[in-house]
Amino acid sequence: MAVVSMIAQRIGYAVALLIAVLILNFVMINLAPGDVVDTIAADSGGADAELMAEIRAEYGLDQPVIVQLGRYIAKVAQFDLGYSYFYNRPVVDLILERLPATLLLVFSAQFFALIVGVLLGVFAAKRPNGLVSHVVTLFALFGYAAPVFWTGILLLIAFSLKIPLFPVAGMRDVTVEGGFLPQALSVLHHLVLPMFTLGTIFIALYSRLCRASMLEVLGSDYVRTARAKGLSPREVTMKHALKNALPPVITLAGLQFSAVISGAVLVETVFSWPGLGQLALTSILARDAPTILGILFFSALVVIVGNLLTDLALRFIDPRVKAGG
Amino acid sequence: MKVQCKALALAAMAVALLATGVEAQEPVRGGTLITTLPQTPRHLNPAVQSGIVTGAPGAQLFAAPLRYDEDWTPQPYLAKSWEWSDDGLTMTLKLVEDATFHDGTPITSEDVAFSVDTIKENHPFKTMFGVVETVETPDPHTAILKLSQPHPALLLAMSSQLMPIIPKHIYGDGQDPKSHPRNSDDVVGSGPFKFVEFTPDQQVILERNDDFFIEGRPYLDRIVYRIIKDAPARAIGMENGELHLTTFENTVRNIKRMGENENLTATSDGYAAIGPIDWLAFNVGKDGPLADKRVRQAIAYALDKDFILNALMLGLAEDAKTGIHPGSPLHFDGVNGYDLDLDKANALLDEAGYPPNADGVRFSLTIDHGNPTTKPQAEFTKASLAKVGIDVTVNSFVDFPTWAQKISNHNFDMTWDTVFNWGDPVIGVHRTYDSRNIKDGVIWSNTQQYANERIDELMDQAGQEIDPAKRAALYKEFQEILADELPVYWSNTLPYHTVYSDKVGNPPLGIWASSSPYDLVYLKEE
Numbered sequence: 001m002a003v004v005s006m007i008a009q010r011i012g013y014a015v016a017l018l019i020a021v022l023i024l025n026f027v028m029i030n031l032a033p034g035d036v037v038d039t040i041a042a043d044s045g046g047a048d049a050e051l052m053a054e055i056r057a058e059y060g061l062d063q064p065v066i067v068q069l070g071r072y073i074a075k076v077a078q079f080d081l082g083y084s085y086f087y088n089r090p091v092v093d094l095i096l097e098r099l100p101a102t103l104l105l106v107f108s109a110q111f112f113a114l115i116v117g118v119l120l121g122v123f124a125a126k127r128p129n130g131l132v133s134h135v136v137t138l139f140a141l142f143g144y145a146a147p148v149f150w151t152g153i154l155l156l157i158a159f160s161l162k163i164p165l166f167p168v169a170g171m172r173d174v175t176v177e178g179g180f181l182p183q184a185l186s187v188l189h190h191l192v193l194p195m196f197t198l199g200t201i202f203i204a205l206y207s208r209l210c211r212a213s214m215l216e217v218l219g220s221d222y223v224r225t226a227r228a229k230g231l232s233p234r235e236v237t238m239k240h241a242l243k244n245a246l247p248p249v250i251t252l253a254g255l256q257f258s259a260v261i262s263g264a265v266l267v268e269t270v271f272s273w274p275g276l277g278q279l280a281l282t283s284i285l286a287r288d289a290p291t292i293l294g295i296l297f298f299s300a301l302v303v304i305v306g307n308l309l310t311d312l313a314l315r316f317i318d319p320r321v322k323a324g325g
Numbered sequence: 326m327k328v329q330c331k332a333l334a335l336a337a338m339a340v341a342l343l344a345t346g347v348e349a350q351e352p353v354r355g356g357t358l359i360t361t362l363p364q365t366p367r368h369l370n371p372a373v374q375s376g377i378v379t380g381a382p383g384a385q386l387f388a389a390p391l392r393y394d395e396d397w398t399p400q401p402y403l404a405k406s407w408e409w410s411d412d413g414l415t416m417t418l419k420l421v422e423d424a425t426f427h428d429g430t431p432i433t434s435e436d437v438a439f440s441v442d443t444i445k446e447n448h449p450f451k452t453m454f455g456v457v458e459t460v461e462t463p464d465p466h467t468a469i470l471k472l473s474q475p476h477p478a479l480l481l482a483m484s485s486q487l488m489p490i491i492p493k494h495i496y497g498d499g500q501d502p503k504s505h506p507r508n509s510d511d512v513v514g515s516g517p518f519k520f521v522e523f524t525p526d527q528q529v530i531l532e533r534n535d536d537f538f539i540e541g542r543p544y545l546d547r548i549v550y551r552i553i554k555d556a557p558a559r560a561i562g563m564e565n566g567e568l569h570l571t572t573f574e575n576t577v578r579n580i581k582r583m584g585e586n587e588n589l590t591a592t593s594d595g596y597a598a599i600g601p602i603d604w605l606a607f608n609v610g611k612d613g614p615l616a617d618k619r620v621r622q623a624i625a626y627a628l629d630k631d632f633i634l635n636a637l638m639l640g641l642a643e644d645a646k647t648g649i650h651p652g653s654p655l656h657f658d659g660v661n662g663y664d665l666d667l668d669k670a671n672a673l674l675d676e677a678g679y680p681p682n683a684d685g686v687r688f689s690l691t692i693d694h695g696n697p698t699t700k701p702q703a704e705f706t707k708a709s710l711a712k713v714g715i716d717v718t719v720n721s722f723v724d725f726p727t728w729a730q731k732i733s734n735h736n737f738d739m740t741w742d743t744v745f746n747w748g749d750p751v752i753g754v755h756r757t758y759d760s761r762n763i764k765d766g767v768i769w770s771n772t773q774q775y776a777n778e779r780i781d782e783l784m785d786q787a788g789q790e791i792d793p794a795k796r797a798a799l800y801k802e803f804q805e806i807l808a809d810e811l812p813v814y815w816s817n818t819l820p821y822h823t824v825y826s827d828k829v830g831n832p833p834l835g836i837w838a839s840s841s842p843y844d845l846v847y848l849k850e851e
Contacts, residue, residue, distance in 0.1 A: 169551065
């Protein structure tokens with residue numbers, strides 16, 4: 001019951017947030033100099049004044065901003081995200097086409113970073129001043145500090161050029177014939193490097209946090225009790241300590257969802273991963289307002305859902321959260 | 326005479342080959358060519374969308390009346406003959422008789438007339454077909470273009486990049502051709518390759534047109550254009566063999582890297598018609614020092630062209646010298662090249678009435694650079710001009726629309742920019758200097774606000790001069806006047822390169838680079 005009311009409350013917040021996101025972004029896009037007609041001219045290598053005026057009139061860009069905003073909100077209220085000026089296609093189609101690629105990348109990178117980060121954190125916490133701990137810290141900080149596009153290109157040079165294990169770009173090999181399985185394997189093959197690249201930033205965060213959290217828990221009374229009971233060190237760490245050390249890590253992971261999406265923009269560009277990030281970048285540079293707004297709308301949605309899932313996961317791991325609501 | 330020399334040379338080469346027993350490899354059928362596009366095209370119909378990323382697949386999907394190889398002589402393609410009337414007001418095209426669109430419908434003069442109308446109506450380059458009054462179609466294989474004035478630029482405009490022949494029975498259904506759904510889906514073309522798939526941000530896939538009107542061609546079974554925006558990623562893909570061919574590469578470090586690979590060849594051949602030039606443009610219409618031509622000349626003398634060409638461009642770009650690309654037969658090389666001369670620069674600035682103040686500064690200017698790749702030139706300009714007492718602030722590039730708004734509304738002092746010739750000077754050169762083309766809000770119009778009656782007159786005459794020698798003479802004077810008045814400092818050709826692996830036979834090295842038909846391209850047998 002408590003869960004249901006929590007979800008209802010969250011949906012209420014979400015709607016208000018989404019409307020705010022739309023209005024704010026609409027205004028921001030209109031404050032930026034230039035419009036999509038300029039970029040259409042740029043892509044054409046030149047333009048003609050009459051043609052530009054004609055396109056502006058066709059898209060309603062010659063109207064005052066407030067009129068454009070009103071029209072847009074009215075459309076979104078009818079669940080219509082509009083039509084992309086630049087791609088000449090409905091925005092919803094564009095987004096739904098790209099969403100799976102981004103979700104695959106973001107979720108796999110998050111999952112990968114969580115598993116690796118937590119494991120490294122646990123290892124490091126067992127001997128806080130040992131060699132392993134220092135190596136983990138070093139690796140983690142390096143991953144966090146290095147810009148993702150740089151990490152990405154280095155990985156490409158290493159594992160695509162010097163040791164050609166992985167393809168350099170794209171999401172699937174168009175020359176692969178056959179049904180679902182070979183296609184899926186091709187996608188996984190293409191996923192490895194971008195997933196790893198995007199994951200490196202978060203491994204650092206999770207391993208550091210997990211290490212700190214574990215150290216705290218390992219020093220607590222109940223762990224000493226567990227040890228006194230004669231449980232093996234492995235059981236103490238994995239069953240007793242880890243479970244209580246995890247909530248901060250999971251909270252952080254949830255909060256990082258928006259960061260994962262923004263990180264995906266760079267990773268997608270380096271690896272030509274055909275996701276929302278690339279679409280966002282192209283649309284912003286092209287001033288394709290309906291597409292940008294649509295993407296931000298969806299990203300907001302993903303972050304909201306991500307946070308909701310985080311809360312639910314916390315309830316699952318830590319029953320005390322329920323009481324606090 | 327030149328043609329004869331060439332024939333002799335070819336004969337000599339043939340004899341030499343026979344004598345040594347080396348056989349030139351015959352093109353072979355089959356294979357999938359994997360190549361690249363640096364951006365996602367908006368769609369695949371070059372009739373209503375200019376630009377190189379639409380032009381490349383567009384040239385495979387759609388045939389044009391004429392084609393060009395590495396010299397500038399037109400060759401038959403969809404038109405087996407083309408003829409000017411004596412007064413230069415009529416162009417008669419005779420079409421190949423058995424050509425069909427990909428859906429089997431015959432290609433007729435009606436389609437040519439429809440294509441010309443569509444392009445004239447919707448293409449941003451109004452100067453291409455603006456003077457075409459009507460297209461007469463006396464029979465299915467004859468199209469007669471009636472012009473209001475002689476228009477030699479028509480010949481280059483009739484190539485694949487600019488004049489694709491599109492099917493009237495598809496695009497003539499009353500929908501706006503600019504946003505027609507068949508521009509990006511289920512495209513029915515007239516060219517050597519048929520549409521298979523277009524997935525934005527991923528790839529364009531084309532397959533062999535078995536009914537292509539040139540017997541035995543094309544050689545390739547498929548072409549896959551992978552859309553890879555990241556230049557280092559494209560370079561790595563070429564080096565590890567995932568890609569066969571990449572065009573329009575312009576980052577010099579990546580070109581150098583690829584060129585050093587023993588399986589790859591990097592060449593700047595093939596970009597003469599597109600004709601990209603990096604230049605420093607001056608806002609001559611704004612009150613201030615830049616309105617004085619001596620100041621502009623001083624700036625030119627203060628810039629070390631050798632440094633730009635060899636240190637910034639790593640020797641991969643050519644000296645542009647004028648606004649007409651050095652690869653064009655109309656380029657005139659004999660103009661003042663403004664070799665580095667700081668004394669002269671200082672003298673000119675003194676003469677113009679801008680003595681240095683106590684800090685050695687004469688005046689201040691800003692530079693906006695219009696393309697991230699021209700940033701090194703912008704920084705170099707700042708450093709160079711400091712030596713002659715001009716204080717320069719470089720405004721960083723944010724993104725294209727931001728820059729374009731500023732420049733096209735004349736709110737700038739100087740800008741580094743890259744501008745394309747697009748074949749004939751009438752299409753891509755005149756727009757920069759024509760005083761009647763100073764238009765607010767239109768990028769790549771005469772944003773310099775340069776006005777010279779003699780230049781306008783020369784362009785009008787050259788634009789209508791059918792005789793090539795007389796035309797070249799008019800453009801010679803045009804280039805000489807401009808090189809003296811210097812509304813623009815033409816620095817270097819953009820270092821566009823085509824890189825291909827040794828598996829690729831007949832790479833596209835004609836004047837239109839990847840915007841030419843790939844019917845001759847083949848993959849060598851292993």
